[in-house]
Amino acid sequence: MGSERKALVIKTKNYYFVCPDNGIAYPSAEEDGIVKIYQIDENISELTGELSATFHGRDIFAPAAALLSKGNYTYFKEINEIKELNLFDVDISDTEIRCNVIYIDRFGNVVTNIKDTVINNKKIKKVYFEELEIPVVRAYSDVGIGEPLALIGSFKTLELSIREGNFAREFRVKHGMLRLRWKK
Numbered sequence: 283m284g285s286e287r288k289a290l291v292i293k294t295k296n297y298y299f300v301c302p303d304n305g306i307a308y309p310s311a312e313e314d315g316i317v318k319i320y321q322i323d324e325n326i327s328e329l330t331g332e333l334s335a336t337f338h339g340r341d342i343f344a345p346a347a348a349l350l351s352k353g354n355y356t357y358f359k360e361i362n363e364i365k366e367l368n369l370f371d372v373d374i375s376d377t378e379i380r381c382n383v384i385y386i387d388r389f390g391n392v393v394t395n396i397k398d399t400v401i402n403n404k405k406i407k408k409v410y411f412e413e414l415e416i417p418v419v420r421a422y423s424d425v426g427i428g429e430p431l432a433l434i435g436s437f438k439t440l441e442l443s444i445r446e447g448n449f450a451r452e453f454r455v456k457h458g459m460l461r462l463r464w465k466k
Contacts, residue, residue: 287302287303287304287365288302288303288321288322288361288364289301289302289303289321289322289324289338289342289343289346290302290303290307290319290320290321290322290364291319291320291322291346291350291358292307292311292316292318292319292320292364293316293317293318293319293320294311294314294315294316294317295314295315295317296314297311297314298347298350299311300322300343300346300347300350301343302338303321303364303365304365304367305364305365305366305367306367308364308365308366308367308368309367309368309369309370312366318360319360319361319362319363319364320355320358320359320360320361321358321359321361322342322343322346322357322358323357323358323359324342325357326341326342326345326346326349326357327341327342327345329345330344330345345357346358369384369395370395370396370397370439371395372395372396372397372400374400374404374464377463377464378461378462378463378464379396379400379409379461379462379463379464380459380460380461381394381395381396381440381459381460381461381462382394382395382457382458382459382460383455383456383457383458383459383460384437384439384457385437385457386450386455386456386457389443389448390443390444390447390448390449390450390451390452391435391441391442391443391449391450392441392442392443392449392450392455392460393435393437393439393441394439394440394441394442394460395439396439396440397438397439398434398438398439398440400440401418401434401440404464404466405466406418406464406465406466407465407466408464408465409432409440409442409462409463409464410462410463410464410465411430411442411453411460411462412453414430414453416430416431416432416442417431417432418431418432418433418440419431419432419433420433421433422443422445423445425445426445427445427446428444428445428446428447429444429445430442430443430444430449431443431444431445442455
């Protein structure tokens, strides 16, 4: 940690997240359903000896996880707010989607942060990258070899691909913001 941010335990329907309050656990915790949020008292470090300025994984988070496994909430205080980081925010209008490239895999498939629910709810059948029309399909085999396609990938987000090709290299796509046009 090494900063003033809080150390947290986020209890969800199925899990406990022991983490810093930097927003990184928020998308997963929110998806599972946040039940309670606790701030970890830094005095928990007395269980391991001392509080390091740089090794809170050992001094705060590990003892917190151990206490949770025993059902012991001695060093936890319930709070109501945490930092929210929403990785899946996209800006969508009637004709355009502004999104982010979150990953480019080794095959050059461009993984965006557009969730499958956005594609399904809007009934998007085609996206346009620059002047290129790209059909939204179910599988790679739905287009010919060398043809571009968009599909919902394993991250349950929209991916831009070329069947047996490299979309990122072909169209010089990098990480960061991406603008697509769309049609039903």
